[in-house]
Amino acid sequence: MYLKPILVGALLASTSIAPAMAQANTDITVVLSEELDLVEPCMATRSNIGRVVMQNISETLTELDVRGDKGLTGRLAESWEDLGEGTWQFKLRPNVKFSDGTDFDAADVKHSFDRVFSDQITCESKRYFADTALTFDIIDAQTINVKAEPAQPILPLLMSLVTIVPSETPIEFVRDPVGTGPYALTDWTAGQHIILERRADYWGEQPEVTKATYVFRSEATVRAGMVAAGEADIAPQITAESADNKALDFAYPNSETVYLRIDSQDAPTSDIRVRKALNAAIDREAFIGTILPEGTELAVAMTPPTTLGWNAALKPPAYDPELAKQLLAEAKADGVDTSLPIEIIARTENFPNVTEVAEAITQMLGDAGFNASVRMVEVAEHEQFYSKPYPESEGTRLIMAQHDNSRGDPVFSMFFKYASDGTQSGVADPKLDDMIAKASAATGDERSALWSDVFAYVHDEAVADVLLFHMVGLSRVSERLAFTPTIATNGQLQLSEIGFK
Known part of the structure; x- marks a missing residue:
C-alpha cells in the first residue's frame, strides 16, 4: 500500500514544549507549523507570512468580506469610482497613522505599488497583476487615480492584495515592517517567536487582543496538544489525526x-x-x-x-x-x-x-x-x-x-x-x-x-x-476564544476578528 501509517503516539510525551508564557487575559499565543523567513509586507500574500502580517501589521486599500455578505469593502480606501478608460479614483481614509507616527496619504499608496512592481525586489503580490501596467496620479493627499493598461474591470478587488507601507520604505526587503494596521511588530527572535502588540493610536476600532505571540512547532500533534493544555490559543493548521476534540477543533473548506x-x-x-x-x-x-x-x-x-x-x-x-x-x-x-x-x-x-x-x-x-x-x-x-x-x-x-x-x-x-x-x-x-x-x-x-x-x-x-x-x-481554537476559522484562515489570521468568551 502506498500510504504509510502516520505515527502519532507518544509525540507529546517525547517532545519538549516550553512552559506557557505568563500572559494577560487578552494576550494570546498562536502556534504555527512553519517559521517565517520574512516579515516583508509585499510578501503577505504568501500564506506563512500573511498569517502574521496581513491586516495585522499592514493593511490594504480594499478587503473582501469572507465572514458575511458585504462583498468588497473599504479598508484604507473609503470609496472608489470607475472614471472610464481604465482609470479608477480611490478616496483614502483620513487621519490614519503608520506605526512610526507618520501620516498615511496618497504618496504612500503610490510608493507601495512602485515598490511591488520594482525589478529590484521580487514581491509575491506582483504576480496577481498579470501583464497589467498601473499608472498613479496623486490628486491630493486623500485622492489618487489609478490607470490600468489594459483596462482592468476588477481593479478595486486587485487592490486587496497589496499592503501599504510608508513612502520612506526602501526598495528592499525589510525586517521591521511599518504599517497602518492595529498591531506593531515589537520582537522577532528567529527560531523562537514573533510578537505583535496592539497600537493605542490605531485609526479603527480597538481589537480585543492586546498582544499575540507566535511560536513554531512542526508536529501537528504538538500544536494541537499545546492548545489543549492551555499553552497556546490557536493552532491554525492541524492534521485529521490530531483533530480529536470536538469542543476545540474546526473543519472548514x-x-x-x-x-x-x-x-x-x-x-x-x-x-x-x-x-x-x-x-x-x-x-x-x-x-x-x-x-x-x-x-x-x-x-x-x-x-x-x-x-x-x-x-x-x-x-x-x-x-x-x-x-x-x-x-x-x-x-x-x-x-x-x-x-x-x-x-x-x-x-x-x-x-x-x-x-x-x-x-x-x-x-x-x-x-x-x-x-x-x-x-x-x-x-x-x-x-x-x-x-x-x-x-x-x-x-x-x-x-x-x-x-x-x-x-x-x-x-x-x-x-x-x-x-x-x-x-x-x-x-x-x-x-x-x-x-x-x-x-x-x-x-x-x-x-x-x-x-x-x-x-x-x-x-x-x-x-x-x-x-x-x-x-x-483543520484548526484548533481554545475554548476561551470567540473565533471561528473561515476560508481565509490558511492565508491570514486577523487578530481583530478574535474575541474572548
Missing part, C-alpha cells in the same frame, strides 16, 4: 488547491503523452480519509469550485496505471527519453502530511515506470524552484505547491500560473495567452464564459499540470 507544476519546456514532460501519463499514474482517491481529511475534494482546476466561471463539466483524471505505462511506451517509441529523472520538490509543512503525500505520489509514479524521486525543502529553498527563473536540471522537476484563491475570480491565478510570462508558469502556449488576456478584460456573463473556456483548455488540451486536491482546513 479552505481556498487552497494542491498541485504538481509541470514544466512543459523540459524533456520528457514536453511530450503531452508524458504529462497525461503523470496524471493517470496517481490514485488521488486513496489519499482522502487516510492522510488527508474527509471533505477534501479532487481538483480539476487551479481555483476552488466557488470561483467565477467554474466548469462543472471537467472531471478528475482516472487512476489508470496501465494507461500511464502505455502512454510512456508510445512516447519512448517515438524517441522521447522517458528514463530522464523526474524530481518532485515539496515544501515541508506546506500543509498537514505533505511529506507523506509527496512520498506516496513518488512511489506511484515509480510503479508506473517514471524515474521519480522526491526532495523536501524549506520555504526559502522551495521559492527558488517555484518562481522564475527556474534552475536547470537533467530531466525535469515537478513542483508540489498549494495555491490560494479566496477572492472568487480566476484572474488571481491564471496569468501567473499559466501564461507564457507568468512567474510560476510551466506553459508557453500563445493560444492560452490570448484566452487569458481576453477573459481578464471581459465583464459580466462574458467574463464567466471565457474563464470557463480557459479552465477546459488548461485541463484537456494543454494538460498543464497535475491537479490534485481542493483542501479542507
